[in-house]
Amino acid sequence: MPTLTTRARTGLLAAAAATLLTTGALHPATASAASAPAGPPAHATAAVLDLDDSGRSPVVRGEDTAYDTASIVKVDILAAALLQAQDAGRELTAQERAHAEPMIKQSDNAAADALWRQIGRTDGLTAANKRLGLTSTTSGPGGKWGLTRTTAGDQMRLLRAVFDGDADDAPAKTGATALNAGSRAYISTLMNQVVPEQSWGVSAVGSRQSLKNGWLQRVTSGLWDVNSIGQVSVNGHRCLVAVLSNGSASMAEGVDLVERTARTAVAQRLSGPPGAAAGRR
Numbered sequence: 001m002p003t004l005t006t007r008a009r010t011g012l013l014a015a016a017a018a019t020l021l022t023t024g025a026l027h028p029a030t031a032s033a034a035s036a037p038a039g040p041p042a043h044a045t046a047a048v049l050d051l052d053d054s055g056r057s058p059v060v061r062g063e064d065t066a067y068d069t070a071s072i073v074k075v076d077i078l079a080a081a082l083l084q085a086q087d088a089g090r091e092l093t094a095q096e097r098a099h100a101e102p103m104i105k106q107s108d109n110a111a112a113d114a115l116w117r118q119i120g121r122t123d124g125l126t127a128a129n130k131r132l133g134l135t136s137t138t139s140g141p142g143g144k145w146g147l148t149r150t151t152a153g154d155q156m157r158l159l160r161a162v163f164d165g166d167a168d169d170a171p172a173k174t175g176a177t178a179l180n181a182g183s184r185a186y187i188s189t190l191m192n193q194v195v196p197e198q199s200w201g202v203s204a205v206g207s208r209q210s211l212k213n214g215w216l217q218r219v220t221s222g223l224w225d226v227n228s229i230g231q232v233s234v235n236g237h238r239c240l241v242a243v244l245s246n247g248s249a250s251m252a253e254g255v256d257l258v259e260r261t262a263r264t265a266v267a268q269r270l271s272g273p274p275g276a277a278a279g280r281r
Contacts (some may be wrong), residue, residue: 027060042223044245044257046265047152051164051231056206058156058240059272061265066136066149067244068225070214071107073125073148075187075229076137076158078104080119082183091182104190104212107198116145129154131178132161146216155229155242162187163210163231163240191230201228202241204259205266215251223247226254228262239266268271 045062071078078100085092093099099115102108119125122139125148129137134154140147162184179187191210203209211230218225229242243262248254 020106024026040247042245042247042249042253042257044243044261046243046261047156048240048265048269049156049160049164049240050269051240052236056164058160059265059269060153060156061261061268062152063155064136064151066138066151067246068146068216068218069137069148069150069228070139070146070216070227071109071112072143072212072214072227072229073140073150074103074107074112074214075162075191075212076125076129076134076148077112077115077119077145078187078190079094079132079158079161079183080124081115082179082186083128083131084119084124086183087181092186093271100186101190104187105193106195107213112145113143116143118220121242122146133157146214150244152242152244155244156240159229159231159240159242162191163238187233200255201258202230202232202243203228205233205241205262206232206239215254217251223249224254226249226251226258228258232266234266234270237270239269241266 043062045060045064045067047058047060047064049056049058065199071142081092081096081100085096096115096118099111103111103115119128119142122141125139134150134157136154137148137150139145161179165179165181165184189211191212194211194213197210199209201213202211207229209232214225214227216225217223222248225246226248227244231238231240233239241262243258243265245254245257245261246256
């Protein structure tokens, strides 16, 4: 995939920050690209699964601790809405789709607010995550869905529930409690239609990407949470990749950290022996 020039990258990140401002997610004073005060070094954790490997085992690179989700939780919110629709024996309504599509493709926060309320906020997301096999994700309090806490391992479980439904051990193979084929196809289609200015992150690893990114500047520290999850094609391999990070001094530094971490983690996974067991590096 072509590498963005510095000018192009700056323009895309400025557009992304502008999107946050227009939806009220950040106060203008906190959306600045200026570096935050010095603090602990930024760090990141990645999880990778090669869907074309015989072992089909995910590998976690780094300490699998909890991070703020920021907007990657929007995939989880949509999964919860789809599970509730399945339980009712129906598809999403036109109004629900009108919220779901901008929420994923444009990362629209007002649309996420609407679906968050509809699923029952914390209770609804918690119930859905139990069915999807997520064990280390804690919903954000009240309306603060972006402060949901999760791990790279749990984001891999969510990605498998969407993209790995044919695997015998995938979360989606849990019968009536899981996303059906139509729900999985709907989520993956929307993740494949993310607007160009938000196509950074795991997309740096390969082509034919379906992704969702999240970014948030914390008011207390001025530092950035930057995350990216999705499916990419790398040298003929379909890979699920989740990278979570925090502590970056700017959004641009966070994006660079996420992309470097994704490249390293995927390269290490694909260079390993076929059927390698899951583990931490």
